[in-house]
Amino acid sequence: xxxxxxxxxxxxxxxxxxxxxxxxxxxxxxxxxxxxxxxxxxxxxxxxxxxxxxxxxxxxxxxxxxxxxxxxxxxxxxxxxxxxxxxxxxxxxxxxxxxxxxxxxxxxxxxxxxxxxxxxxxxxxxxxxxxxxxxxxxxxxxxxxxxxxxxxxxxxxxxxxxxxxxxxxxxxxxxxxxxxxxxxxxxxxxxxxxxxxxxxxxxxxxxxxxxxxxxxxxxxxxxxxxxxxxxxxxxxxxxxxxxxxxxxxxxxxxxxxxxxxxxxxxxxxxxxxxxxxxxxxxxxxxxxxxxxxxxxxxx
Numbered sequence: 307x308x309x310x311x312x313x314x315x316x317x318x319x320x321x322x323x324x325x326x327x328x329x330x331x332x333x334x335x336x337x338x339x340x341x342x343x344x345x346x347x348x349x350x351x352x353x354x355x356x357x358x359x360x361x362x363x364x365x366x367x368x369x370x371x372x373x374x375x376x377x378x379x380x381x382x383x384x385x386x387x388x389x390x391x392x393x394x395x396x397x398x399x400x401x402x403x404x405x406x407x408x409x410x411x412x413x414x415x416x417x418x419x420x421x422x423x424x425x426x427x428x429x430x431x432x433x434x435x436x437x438x439x440x441x442x443x444x445x446x447x448x449x450x451x452x453x454x455x456x457x458x459x460x461x462x463x464x465x466x467x468x469x470x471x472x473x474x475x476x477x478x479x480x481x482x483x484x485x486x487x488x489x490x491x492x493x494x495x496x497x498x499x500x501x502x503x504x505x506x507x508x509x510x511x512x513x514x515x516x517x518x519x520x521x522x523x524x525x526x527x528x529x530x531x532x533x534x535x536x537x538x539x540x541x542x543x544x545x546x547x548x549x550x551x552x553x554x555x556x557x558x559x560x561x562x563x564x565x566x567x568x569x570x571x572x573x574x575x576x577x578x579x580x581x582x583x584x585x586x587x588x589x590x591x592x593x594x595x596x597x598x599x600x601x602x603x604x605x
Contacts, residue, residue, distance in 0.1 A: 307573065307574070307575060307576055307577070307578045307579075307580060308365075308366020308367055308411065308578075308579050308580070309364075309365060309366060309367070309579075309580055309581075309582055309591050309594060309595055310365065310366065310367030310368065310369060310411070310413070310542075310579055310580060310581035310582060310591075311356075311360060311365050311367070311368050311369065311581075311582065311587060311588055311591050312369040312415075312581055312582065312583055312587070313369050313370070313371045314371070314587055315356070315359075315587055315588055316585075316586055316587045316588065316589060317588065317589060318359060318588060320352050320355045320356050320359060321352060322348075322349050322352050322353075322371050322373070322374065323345050323348050323349060323352075323376070324345065324373045324376040324377075325341065325342075325345060325376045325377060327377065327380055327382065327383055330377065330383045331382075331383075338383065339385075339389060342376065342377070342385065342389070342390075343389075343390055343391065343394060345376050346374075346375055346376075346390050346394050347394050347397065349374050349375070349376075350394060350397035350398050350400075350401060351397070353370065353374065353398070353401045353447070354397075354400065354401045354404060356368050357401055357404050357405050357408065357410050357412070358404060358408075359588070360408075360410050361404070361408035361409075361410050363588070363592070364595060365410075365588070365591055366409070366410060366411060366579060367410065367411040367412070367413060367542070367579045367581060368405075368410060368411075368412055368413075369412075369413045369414070369415055369581055370412060370413065370414050370443070370447070370449065372414065372415070372416050372417050372436070372440065374443060375387070375390075375439065375443065378439045379432065379435045379436050379439050381432075384435075387442060395446060398443060398446040398447055399446050399447070401446075401447045402446055402447040402448035405447060405448050406448055411450070411451075411540070411542075411579055412444075412447050412448055412449040412450075413449055413450070413451035413452075413453065413542060413579075413581070414440045414443075414444060414449055414451065414452045414453065414484075415452075415453045415454075416433075416436055416437060416440060416452065416453075416454055417436075418455070419432070419433070419436075420433040420436050420437060420454055421433055421455075421457035421458065422434075422437075422454065422456075422457065422469075422470045422473040422474065423456055423457035423458065423460070423466040423467065423469045423470035423473070424457060424458070424460075424469070425460055425466075425469065430469075430473055433473075434473065434476065434477065437452060437454070437477060437481050437485070438477070438478060438481050440452050440481075441477075441478065441480045441481035441484055442480070444480070444484055445480055449484065450484055450539060451484060451486050451509075451511070451542050452481065452484045452485050452486065453485075453486045453487075453488050453511045453542070454485065454486070454487065454488065455487070455488055455490045455494070456470055456487055456488075456490070456493070456494040456498075456499060456502075457470065457493075458493060459493050463493075463494075463498065467498070467502050470502070471502060471505065471506045474506055474508065475506070485508055486508055486509045486510065486511045486542070487499050487502065487503055487508050487509075487510055487511065488510070488511040488512075488513055488516070488544070489510070489511075489512065489513055489516050489517055489520075490513070490516050490520065491513075491515070491516040491519040491520045491557075491558050492519075492520055492558075493520070495517065495520055495521065495522035495524075496510065496512060496517060496522060496524055496529045496532065496533060497522040497523065497524055498522070500532050500533070500536065503536040504536065508536070509533075509536045509537040509538070509539075509541065509542075510532075510533040510536045510537075511533075511542055511543060511544060512529055512530060512533035512541075512543045512544070513543070513544040513545075513546075514526060514529075514543065514544070514545055514568070514570055515544065515545065515546040515547070515548070515560075515568070515583070516544075517529055518552075518557075519548075519557050519558055526570050526572065527570075527572050530543075530570065530572055530573065534576075534578075540577055540578065540579055541576075541577075541578050541579065542578075542579040542580075542581065543573070543578060543579070543580050543581070544580070544581050544583055545564060545568065545569055545570075545580050545581075545582060545583065545594075546560045546561070546564065546568075546582075546583035546584060547560070547561040547563065547564050547565040547568045547584070548560075548561060549561045549562075551565075560583050560584060560585060561584060561585065562584060562585040562586040562590065563584055563586055563589075563590045563593055563594070564582060564584055564590060564593070564594045564597075566594070566597040566598070566601060569594065569597075569598065571601075574598065574601070582594055
C-alpha cells in the first residue's frame with residue numbers, strides 16, 4: 307500500500323505559483339506570454355522536486371495541482387501548450403521520467419467547477435476543456451488518474467448520470483482512459499456510482515470519509531470490495547478525518563491529521579494507493595505512516 311500527498315507542502319520549501327486573470331489583463335501580450343512561460347517553468351521544477359521528495363520520504367503518490375499551468379483554459383487568457391515551447395514541455399516529461407524511475411504514482415483531481423453532468427452546455431464544455439488540458443499534462447508526466455465528482459443531482463439523479471456518461475463518451479482517449487469517479491459527501495454514494503462505473507468502464511475512487519458522511523447501506527468492507535472491482539490498475543482511494551471529530555458540526559471539513567481509527571483496517575496490506583487529504587500535508591502523511599506501522603494487524 308502506498309500513501310499519497312495532495313498538491314502542497316507545509317514545511318518543505320516546494321511551492322507552486324499561479325496568477326489571476328486580473329493580473330494578466332494589466333500586461334501586454336508579450337509580457338503575458340513571458341510571464342506564463344516563467345510560471346510553467348517554475349512549476350515544472352517544483353513538480354520535479356515534489357516527486358523527488360515523495361520518492362525519498364516513502365510517499366508513493368503525488369497529486370498535482372490543477373493549476374500547474376496557470377489560466378490554461380481561461381476563456382480570455384487561455385493558451386495552447388505550444389505557447390510554452392518544447393524546452394518547458396520537456397521539463398515536464400522529465401518529471402514523468404523521474405516518477406517512473408522511482409515508482410511514484412502521479413494523479414490529478416480537477417477543481418469543483420468541473421462538472422460533466424451539468425444540464426448547462428457551457429459548463430460541460432468548459433469542464434471538458436479542463437479535463438483535456440490535464441490529460442495532456444498527465445501524458446507528459448505519466449499520471450494515470452484524473453479524478454472527478456459526479457456533480458449535482460439537478461432534480462433527477464438518473465438523468466444527471468446519463469448526461470455524465472454521454473459527456474465521458476465525448477472525451478479523447480487519453481482523457482477517458484485516465485478518468486475516474488469519486489463518491490461525494492452530499493449527493494452521490496458508492497451505490498449510485500458503481501453501476502455507472504461498470505457501465506461506462508470508469509474506476510471508482512472510494513472516499514471513505516465521504517461515505518461515512520453520506521451513507522447508502524453499504525459497509526466500508528463491501529464498498530471497498532466493489533470499488534476495487536472497477537479498477538484495471540492499482541486502485542486509488544481517499545482518506546480524511548473530520549475537523550473536530552465525528553460528533554462535531556463540521557463532519558465534512560478535513561482535519562490537519564488522520565485519526566488512525568478512520569483508516570479502514572481492511573485497507574492494511576492491500577495493493578492500493580491512499581491519498582491523504584489532510585491540512586498538514588506531508589506531516590500528516592508521515593504521522594499516518596508511523597501510526598499504521600504501530601497498529602496491531604488484528605485490531
